[in-house]
Amino acid sequence: MHIMEGFLPWQWCVVWWIIALPCLVFGIYQLKKVLEKDREALPLLAVTGGFIFILSSLKLPSVTGSCSHPTGTGLSTICFGPWITSVICAIVLLFQSLFLAHGGLSVLGANIVSMGIVGPLAGYAVYRALRNTRTNMYLTVFIVCALADLFTYFTTSLELALAYPAEVGGVMSSFALFMGIFAITQVPLAIVEGVVLALVFKYIVQLKPDIILRLKVFPEEKIRAARGEA
């Protein structure tokens, strides 16, 4: 999902940075608040952040004959919301642009918007919609993680399409082109990511249900039912 350094005109770099910065500031503020309230949230933050580190380093082959990587943002979106997720993503993306030449400092804003803001926000919207329904908790996690992943790549496609509209057909036509590259490759990866993170969430619920309860990630009866204490 990285836009490579130099491949985005500077005007667009500025636009995406302007969108990304307030989100990051708000994320840091929220992060401080959560940790002040409950120090036990820190290990959970480390686990969800750890998965973003792991999954975004795995470049997996896909049906289009190219490789791409999952984002891993869904889990932290569910536990901490989209803004704190933006902060973790910014750290990962900074690491990748400094040491791996994946993305870069000028395009960091655009990459934060796709991976750290729009993806998690899309996932969060679905999570809020499903949280209090009868939908199975793990199914919810699966859907949220898969969507957060897919929407990241939709956003990358849109960012590139806006900067490089096709001569014939304009933004929509080049959006379709970039979607073909990024989004289709991503579908199988998003499914695997969703399943794996749902499994991870199951282990968190088994090991440390009280922190999930205290952060009100899911209603109490759902967590009890999932642990077989209904």
Add this chain to the structure above:
Amino acid sequence: MSSKYGLEIIALIAIIGFCGLFLYTSSIMSDAEFAGSDTVGSSQIAELTGKAEEEFQPLIWQWSPPSGEIEAGIFALQAAIGGILVGWVFGYWKGQKKRDTTE
């Protein structure tokens, strides 16, 4: 999840399916290079603008790994950082749980 290991089984099927899909794609697409989608995206940009890829110079100077080996190493480092965090916390929680149940 009705059975105890339902989710584990689903995850296993998904991963095996994913590997199968990869084997199938790589066998029918003999020209598939499995390059990163970032790279494919960049060449698409070059095609749309009619400029050569080399003309896209970084706006801000950046260090890039001198070889694929070094890049792979740094990626492994990134995954290791994540792995340490995850393993450490799961162990911490497991220890907490053990302490709470034995006390």
